[in-house]
Amino acid sequence: MTAHPPIMPVILSGGSGTRLWPLSTPECPKQFLPLAGPDSMFSATLARVEQADGFSAPLVVCGTGHVAHVERDCATEQRQNVRVLVEPAARNTAPAIALAALAASSPDTPMLVMPSDHVMRDPAALLAGVAAALPAVRDGALATFGIAPAHAETGYGYIAMGDALDSNGAVHRVSRFIEKPNQAHAKKMLADGGYFWNAGIFLMRADAYLNALDSHAPAIADAARLAMARSDANARMIHPDATTFLTSPSVSIDYAVMEKAANVVVAPVDPGWSDVGGWAALHALSDRDDDNNAIEGDAIVINARGNLIRSSPGIRVAAVGVDDLVIIATGTDILIIPRDRAQEVKAIVERI
């Protein structure tokens, strides 16, 4: 048996979402917040692969403005070997993963690409999916991980599952990718079965990904190769050349590669996944009291039900007689919005 290179975790930390404003901000996006437990979601993403066999040191891909957050979460002894690839600018996922592929120690290194701002209650379920997909990936397949849909969500892309690769059915060919559907289409897929949420988690060999890029999005591959050839790097930090990288098209891996490549497979997994896509999602995944209140921080709650309340240190929230609200208090901003309208936080951020 040939010795295989270990899997390199690639932690994508490029997000700068505003759906969890005012906690998340461009300066401190949600992956760096302890939204679902004592550690940041970024830190929890690293932790997923730290205890597991078969993985090498992770590579973090982040923006220049977030290096300090990454360094803080990687300050432990155990994380001294984490490498940090600093994107000169956000160019979406396809270019970011291309940089990561070029930083792999060997072309045949499998990369487990994971967004850093998702919650997984059961990381072992993902790792089981990774193990199931690994043989096909070693053979050159591009693997995705599909989450069984819990409801007719219109905010995610879907993966239509094709034939099983083998008799145990753990890995299937992808029949096609479906972009964010409308409500009717989402309901039909939920009813029909065989469709999975595309969670943006991938397993693929560095060379397989770069080859696919060369075929389907060569400008991205070229910009990444040149930026890495001109990079400034030490054992910890990699700084690709900014001028070169800025010439790259800004495209997602789904659009640039996955929807076009032939050898794409999907492993259905159920790791208790949430992308914490908004305040309502955070309420759903949080611990709640008998009155369905999810409370973190100093709060006095009287005759109040179904609220999500978060107060930063030094701030005390007193909520009396209010139901189903999201109440978020930082030292400078306070958000009050009904839980079922929490997606309208975008209107506020736009106003700001």
Place this chain on the structure above:
Amino acid sequence: MTAHPPIMPVILSGGSGTRLWPLSTPECPKQFLPLAGPDSMFSATLARVEQADGFSAPLVVCGTGHVAHVERDCATEQRQNVRVLVEPAARNTAPAIALAALAASSPDTPMLVMPSDHVMRDPAALLAGVAAALPAVRDGALATFGIAPAHAETGYGYIAMGDALDSNGAVHRVSRFIEKPNQAHAKKMLADGGYFWNAGIFLMRADAYLNALDSHAPAIADAARLAMARSDANARMIHPDATTFLTSPSVSIDYAVMEKAANVVVAPVDPGWSDVGGWAALHALSDRDDDNNAIEGDAIVINARGNLIRSSPGIRVAAVGVDDLVIIATGTDILIIPRDRAQEVKAIVERI
């Protein structure tokens, strides 16, 4: 015509209410907050008599913990002659006014006693009532000022109006004082007419008040006289003797004197009065936008109606899709409560 001494305004600043928590606190009660305009209500109370003829320098009666607030609001040139009588401890209004009476420059000085935590939109209306009541007061009457009830309020005492003193009907004898009524009684008084809210504003000669105290509450008069005989004073500050003053019973002027004295008169006035007795009252008297929102401070309000929003400097409130809430944000405390339940703020203060 004999030369009469001018009226001495006596500004009572003993309140430490918590109905406007978290803005008002024991350290900074509501009279020192700019709740209805750019100045504090205490400052606005002083301003009411500063432009008027016939008044001497005011005397402020406040607690030891509030001297700094008083000094801040009296730091202007115009207020250099304001005197400050520092109560060694809160003993309710009858003893406080006794101290003030003993600080008058002559026994026949009329005192206009005013709480410092009320709003008056039309101070001239009060001053007209003062002018109307003054002749009777010079003759020894104890005058109150009655506010025509706007609704069947159960939170105030009432004054039953008796016969008019003269043909123009500006001043009447008081037939009796009614303590805080129940709802049915309040409705009946509103329907019957001839009843007025007791706003705690009084006009009376210093000696007339002390004589009435001697008759009806001699222990208060004695304690006040001894405390003032042993006081420590300069041109600005008067510190009555604490040990002596602490022996005084703690009783309101209404209970100790007004309900018992024979020569009590009432002048009905309509000065656009509010005691700002809670957040709902503040909403009612505040400027409001087209959506009935009363907003002060930095706030982003979208699809929201009927809210009272106050944010302290440096704090921004974003309220989306919420109606009829009270949202108060200081740097450390945030209150969220429905406007029609805002009196329940007491439950929070008790919990704290």
